[in-house]
Amino acid sequence: MPSEPAAGSCGHVDRRPDMTTLLEQFRRKGFVFAVYMLGNPDDAADAVQDGLRAALQHQNAVRGARDPAAWFFRVLRNKCIDRIRDRSKRKHDELFDATDGRRRSAEDQLASRELGEALRRELGKLEPVHREILLLRDVHGFSYARIADVLSIAPGTVMSRLHRARLTLRDRLKDQL
Amino acid sequence: MSVCDQIEPLLSGYLDGELTQQDRQRVELHIDDCTRCRAEFEQLRTIQSELGSINHPQPTEQQWSMMMSVSAIRTSRGLGWIIGIAGLAILAWLAISKFVSNESVGTWERIGIGAVAIAGVLIGGSVLIERLRARKTDKYKDVEL
Ligand SMILES: [Zn+2]
Numbered sequence: 665m666p667s668e669p670a671a672g673s674c675g676h677v678d679r680r681p682d683m684t685t686l687l688e689q690f691r692r693k694g695f696v697f698a699v700y701m702l703g704n705p706d707d708a709a710d711a712v713q714d715g716l717r718a719a720l721q722h723q724n725a726v727r728g729a730r731d732p733a734a735w736f737f738r739v740l741r742n743k744c745i746d747r748i749r750d751r752s753k754r755k756h757d758e759l760f761d762a763t764d765g766r767r768r769s770a771e772d773q774l775a776s777r778e779l780g781e782a783l784r785r786e787l788g789k790l791e792p793v794h795r796e797i798l799l800l801r802d803v804h805g806f807s808y809a810r811i812a813d814v815l816s817i818a819p820g821t822v823m824s825r826l827h828r829a830r831l832t833l834r835d836r837l838k839d840q841l
Numbered sequence: 842m843s844v845c846d847q848i849e850p851l852l853s854g855y856l857d858g859e860l861t862q863q864d865r866q867r868v869e870l871h872i873d874d875c876t877r878c879r880a881e882f883e884q885l886r887t888i889q890s891e892l893g894s895i896n897h898p899q900p901t902e903q904q905w906s907m908m909m910s911v912s913a914i915r916t917s918r919g920l921g922w923i924i925g926i927a928g929l930a931i932l933a934w935l936a937i938s939k940f941v942s943n944e945s946v947g948t949w950e951r952i953g954i955g956a957v958a959i960a961g962v963l964i965g966g967s968v969l970i971e972r973l974r975a976r977k978t979d980k981y982k983d984v985e986l
Contacts, residue, residue, distance in 0.1 A: 691908050696897045709904035717911040780895040783888065801857065802892035808859045827853035834884050841884050 680727040687716055690736045697737065697799050701744040703788050711747055715740040734806075737814045741796060748792060779840045786836045794829035801826055844871060845878055852882050856889060926969075933958065 694715055698708035718739050719726050729735040787795060800806040800814060811826075812819040834841065848871045854860045855868040872879040900908070937958050941951050 687909065691905075695900050695904075695908065699898045699900075705898060705900055705904055709900055709908050712908045713911055716908060720911055779887075779891055783891050784895055787892070798892065802889050803897070805893075808854075808857065823854045823857075823859065824850065826857075827850060830853055830885050830888060833888055834881075837888070841887060 681732060683720075683723055683727060686726060686732055686736075687719060689733070690716060690719060690740075693733070693804060694736065694740050696803060697796075698740060698744055700787060700795060700799055700803075701741075701792065702747055707747055707751070711740060711743040714743045731810060731813065734810050734813045737800065737804075737806075738816070741814060744796075745792070779837070782837055782840050783833070786833055789836075790829065790832060793825065794832060797822070797826050798829045798833070845875060848872070848875075848878055849881065852878065852885055856882065856885050933962070 691712060694712040695705075695708055698711045699705050702708050702711060715736060719736055726732050726735055787798065790798070797811060797815065800811045801808075806814065808822040808826075809819055811817075811822050815822075817825070848868055851860060851864055851868050852872075855865060860868065872882055937955065940946070941955055943951070
C-alpha cells in the first residue's frame with residue numbers, strides 16, 4: 665500500500681486525501697487487523713469504530729499526515745491494546761479456539777492440517793507484540809519504516825522483532841511446513 | 842560466531858527487501874551454499890505468502906455498518922435533539938405568555954399554572970442535563986488522543 669502524498673501547499677485545490685475515502689480504507693483494513701488482535705469480530709468492529717471516530721475528530725491531522733494509514737493504525741492499535749488489557753480471556757477463544765494444543769480433538773487436528781487454517785489459529789495465539797508486527801508486515805504490507813512509526817519503536821528493532829515472531833510461528837507450524 | 846549465526850538474523854530483512862545492498866549480497870551468497878539457512882528462508886517465505894493469501898475473517902453486514910456509524914448518526918441525532926428542544930421551548934414560551942396575559946383567567950390561577958410550568962421546565966432541564974452527563978461518560982465516549 666503506497667503512502668499518501670503530502671498535503672499540497674501550492675494552488676487553491678485541496679490536494680489532501682478525501683476523508684470519506686480514507687475512512688472507507690481504514691474500516692476495511694482496520695477490521696482485519698483488529699479481528700486478529702482481539703480474536704473476536706464484535707470487539708474488532710467496536711475498536712475500529714472508536715478508531716474511525718478519533719480519525720473523524722482529528723480530520724486535519726489525518727488528512728495532513730504524511731502517512732494517514734499509519735496514523736490510523738497507531739490509534740487502532742491503542743484501542744486494541746486497551747481492550748486486550750481489560751477484557752476476559754473467554755471471548756478470545758471463540759474465534760481462534762485458542763486452547764492448548766494437547767486438548768484439541770482429533771477432528772480439529774485433522775482440519776488444521778491445512779496450512780492456512782493452522783496459520784490463522786497460531787497467529788491468534790502469538791503474543792500481541794508478535795501478532796501485531798506480523799499483521800502489519802505480512803497482511804497489510806507495511807514497510808519497516810512505517811511499522812516503526814505505527815508501533816513507536818526504533819526502525820532497527822523492527823527486523824529483529826519480526827524475525828522472532830516469524831520463527832515462533834515457524835516452530836509452531838513445523839509439522840505443516 | 843559462525844557465518845550462519847551472522848546471516849540467520851538477516852533472513853527476515855532479506856525476505857522483506859529491507860537490507861542494505863551489502864547485506865543482501867551476503868545473504869544471497871550464503872543461502873546459495875548453506876542448506877540449513879536456505880531451508881529456514883524457504884519456511885519464512887512460505888509463511889509470508891500464506892499470510893498474504895489466506896481468507897481473513899470478514900465482518901457481518903451489521904458489524905460492517907456499525908463501524909462507520911460514528912459520524913452521520915451522531916451528528917443527526919445531536920441536531921435532532923437541538924431542533925426538538927428549541928421547538929418545544931418556543932411552544933412552551935408562547936403558551937405561557939398567552940396564558941399569563943389572558944385577562945379572563947383569575948390572577949391566582951395564572952400564578953398557579955405559571956408555577957407548574959416553571960417547575961416542569963426546571964425538572965425537565967435537570968433530567969436532560971443528567972442524560973447528557975451520562976452520555977459523556979458512557980462507553981462510546983469520545984476519545985482523546
Ligand atoms: Zn547457514
